[in-house]
Amino acid sequence: MMQKIQRFGGAMFTPVLLFAFAGIMAGISTLCMNEQILGSLASPSGMWYQIWNIINQGAWTVFNNMPLVFVIGLPVGLAKKQNARACLEALVIYLTFNYFVNTILTQWGTVFGVDFTVDAGSGTGLASVAGIKTLDMGMLGAIMIAAIVVWLHNRYFDTKLPEFLGIFKGSTFIYILGFFVMIPVAFLAVLIWPQIQHGIGALQTFLAGAGPAGVGIYAFLNRILIPTGLHHFVYSPFLYDNVAVQGGVVAYWTQHLAEFAASGQPLKALFPQGGFALYGMEKIFGSIGIALAFYATAKKDRKKQVAGLLIPITLTAVVAGVTEPLEFTFLFICPPLFAVHAVLSGILDMITYMAGVVGNFAGGLIEFAAINWIPMGGIYYMTYIKQVLIGILFIGVYFFVFKTLILNFDIKTPGREEAEEVKFFSKADYKEKKKSGEKNGNTYGQRAADFLSSLGGGENIGDVTNCATRLRLTVKDISLVQDAAVFKAAGAHGLVVKGNAVQVIVGMDVANVRDEFENMMARDKGNNEAAGIPAKE
Incomplete structure (x- = not known):
């Protein structure tokens, strides 16, 4: 069993290795399009902005299509033979699954408690996958389908068929099997997944009225559910819908920036709902602490290699707020360590909120500066100083907790694998x-x-x-x-x-x-x- 888990964890690296570059380019292009930082040079009507907007849209390709990336990438590492064919099989069968879901919900959406007439988007429970309107199952759905396809591929790809059926062997045979397997899988998905989504909706109502505890639980769930894709149902209604404030936290904060900046009242009194957009704290300060712990616990002869891995993915998290490259580095190696990360995230956001910090801090340093510190710093600089001090404190907390757990339980984080020798050459x-x-x-x-x-x-x-x-x-x-x-x-x-x-x-x-x-x-x-x-x- 452990071999299978390790094999799966290794396979996750195939798509994850794409994240670092994509995240860095997303961060750089976002910075170059920000009028708050670059002034008129970044005007949307100018050529500078338009060129960087092209780069920005391309940089988000990986993150906007993560289910497709994972459903194609996992067979590269998990298929025991003919990996390229397994990737094709996984893609076609995954699309077939989503077409089945689309048709089932188009015909009988109300039977399954799904309003399939609304447009797909954040908070609706629906998503668009390769242009197919379907249930928003995130990466969990993609991983589930990829796992089924890989199992079919490894078991049946070499099945011998009668000569007159030879055209149906190999990948075609796997597609035939997958086609019929996806029919009951699609029915199970539309039966079970909406109930999970409804449960999350009830939880959102509770969190909105639970004060600092609600902010902490919200942040915990927003981290712990990342592997399933269900975290979208936690944060999206708060940030973009009416759960916390009319129009969502992001729009409300932007619309009232001038009003808040002119007020002498504490930010928390003006906008208490802003506690639900603090999870950029763990993206910046938590990521730094985790990366330092990984580096400190790596074997001496592997520290240079580990630094080469950690520096770009940590910068991606800190600058752009894209944490998948770092989190996926240890998520599938040691899930309990990721759970600890989620707990610390909840505590960090709760303490930050109790210290009076609110706003739109859901991203990385670019967002922190552009839509919080720069426009509001003249009046609320003391609040932001407290925020940074809490963040620095939690770098130490993350570092100590992760280092202690890694060493005490001998967790094979990057640089701690049982290698014989890693030599660096001049x-x-x-x-x-x-x-x-x-x-x-x-x-x-x-x-x-x-x-x-x-x-x-x-x-x-x-x-x-x-x-x-x-x-x-x-x-x-x-x-x-x-x-x-x-x-x-x-x-x-x-x-x-x-x-x-x-x-x-x-x-x-x-x-x-x-x-x-x-x-x-x-x-x-x-x-x-x-x-x-x-x-x-």
Whole structure:
């Protein structure tokens, strides 16, 4: 079971690795379009704004289509064979599922308690996926469908069909199976998911009237539900609908900025509903504390690698308020650690609210400055100083709590994996290694061939996948696996063995090596079948 969980966690890195660059570009372009910071240069009618708006819209592609990204990305890491075909199967079957949901709700929406006549959007319970109006199931729906498709693919892709049905084998056969499986899955979704959404609606009404405790519980739920996609149903009605204030917190705050700035009353007295837009605090200060804990607990010889991973994704969280790159780095490695993060988020927002801080602090530093600190700082600077001091305090809280838990429970956060050795090369070392590799034919294919041989050959491999840097395998006979020194000689950085689970530490080009590795396994299997050699059990 642990091997399967680790395999799933490794597969999550495939789509997650896209987040860092997309988040940075979203943050930079948003900054360059802000009139509060750049003045008339960022006027919406000017060429400067319009060019950056093009970049901004492109940067949000990944985040606006996260269900599609995950439904395509997960099979890359989870499919045991023909990964590219598995991705196509997952996409088509996921779209089929959403068309089924759309048609069911178009015909019988009222039967399932869904008003399908409203436009899809935040707070409606509906979303548009690739132009299909459907239930807003977020990433949880995508992950669920991808998991079903991968299971079908791994089990039935190689099913032998009669010759006259040969056109239906392979990916077509998986699509046929998935098509019929999605019919009951779609009915279950429209039966169960709206009830979950209604329950969240009742909870929102409670939170709106619960004072500081409501703000804390709201912030906790807004974090803990991120993996399911249900967090949209927590924050959207507060920020964009009428749960807390008419028109939503975002619109109300913007419309009344001049009025608030001219008043001498405490901000909390003027706009108590602004406590439901404080969750940018954990995005900025919590993210810094978490990143520092990861770096501090990483093994000494891996700190440089960990810093290279953490710096861009932490900047993305701090500047743009996009936390998925950082949170997904440990969410599927250790879910309890993510739960601790959610608890600390609730406490941080509750204390910040009790200190009198309100406003629109749902994003990163750009939003903090542009729509809070800059227009309001002249009068409420003491409130914002308290806010920053609380944030700095919680950097320390996050750091201490995460570091203590990671060390006491030996959590394998980035840089703590059981690697044999990670060596960092100078430029001269690199040139020599490259020259030696070219001389010895140490290409992707050569390394894959050497690894396959050192693992006991294709017949000894149960399944294979990869994370960001490792080739992860299950072998049938562990005694056939060579020592770590053999793998290092073939170009690996190290070897980790736990029972029948083997990890070959390849580096950032692991995906290329895996492709060659699987091609060789497929050829070995085909050659054995042609020769009439039975497969090893």
